[in-house]
Amino acid sequence: MTQGKDRFIILRKMKYGEADLILHALSPRGEKLSFIARGALRSKKRFGGGVLEPSHFVTFTYKAATDEGQLNVLQEATLVNDFAGLRHDYDKLEFALHVLECVSKVSQEGDQNSEFLFNLLGHTLKAAETSTDILVLKMHFYLKFLLQQGVVNAEPWMAPFLKTNLADSNSLVNHRQLVDEELHNVELMVKHYLQHAMI
Template identity: 30%
Template sequence: MALYRDQAVVLRTHKLGEADRIITLFTREHGRIKAIAKGVRRTKSRFGARLEPASYVDLQLYTGRTFDTITQAEAIENYGDALSSDYQNWTVASAILEAAERFTQAEHEPALQQYLLVVGSLKALAEKKYDPSLILDAYLLRSLSVAGYAPSLTICSRCDAPGPHKFFSLQGGGSVCATCKPSASATPSEATLSLMSDLLTGNWESAMESELRNRGEASGLIAAYLQWHLERGLRSLPLVERINRG
């Protein structure tokens, strides 16, 4: 039995048998893994609420043939408690957790940059540092960038002509000039593309000064761009969009 320790964010859980759960974890050193938490559904479980979605924990596990098994779990930060009291924050957090699992398709493959993006985004949400929808869009853009899909926002993605440009193409990789634009290109405002650039680069002071219409347009472009590259959208995003409209 090989024991190891790691830090992790709980992405999701589902029931196993009468008292156990399979916990999907995004770990710092081992990437995404699935592990069994035995007895976690019992009232007097030694794990308490430390293995709920959005929990940030220090774990001890031992390796198994199919699933590893969690033997110890200590809370680093229980972001789930802080976020669950605010419906918008929890909905955004759920979208981040879902996206994190999609961006890490292979198990047991370290993905430190993606991991740090998840931890940082949950921390920003829990501390209510910025508008939740902006935190989500910044997370999605940066995760796309880490995965190699960063949209071009300041130059033409086809010919490198300096922008700003009037057109945005999903299949073209972002901003495109009038010469290179495919027929199905969108025409976002310059302020929207500027906001997306601010979110990608971490210019929060400028991003927080953006207008609501530009935030909505940016969110729509980011969701469509994400769906283009992941081949299907996130289940959580329509709910986030409804909350933002409400």
């Protein structure tokens, strides 16, 4: 196994056996990688302080899997950003976990050309911390996500959302009526796409 070190956003974590964790994480290239953190539930030295939580932006040092189907073996994890603002508001945290699920379903192992997916995820988590209207941010994320995935063509009414950076999502609150009118339909499109993305 070769040594690897990179930054990741953690998408999912699952308990495995007595003390191990399996983690899915997104690299800056948009590639989804799977890791096993042996003894993570016991080792406070290597993985202490709740570093291995979904949504956390982390640096992983790991032994890279050499064969297909093998897991990368996580050796050390350090926190870069825990997006602490998400954990002070239930709606923000719920939205963040939903965003992680959306990205997890479309990201793929071996895909080295989806930097936009990593950037979209990181910018959305950051924006959620300071969002003044989570439904506006949800619409903002959905439209950028669907456009990047090639699911929708840009329509005139989408322009304010598609032209605005996620960092400036709060400036879109004056389009709240549009969100009220269109969010349900856009949500259905995302749901339908994700259901078929894995087939």
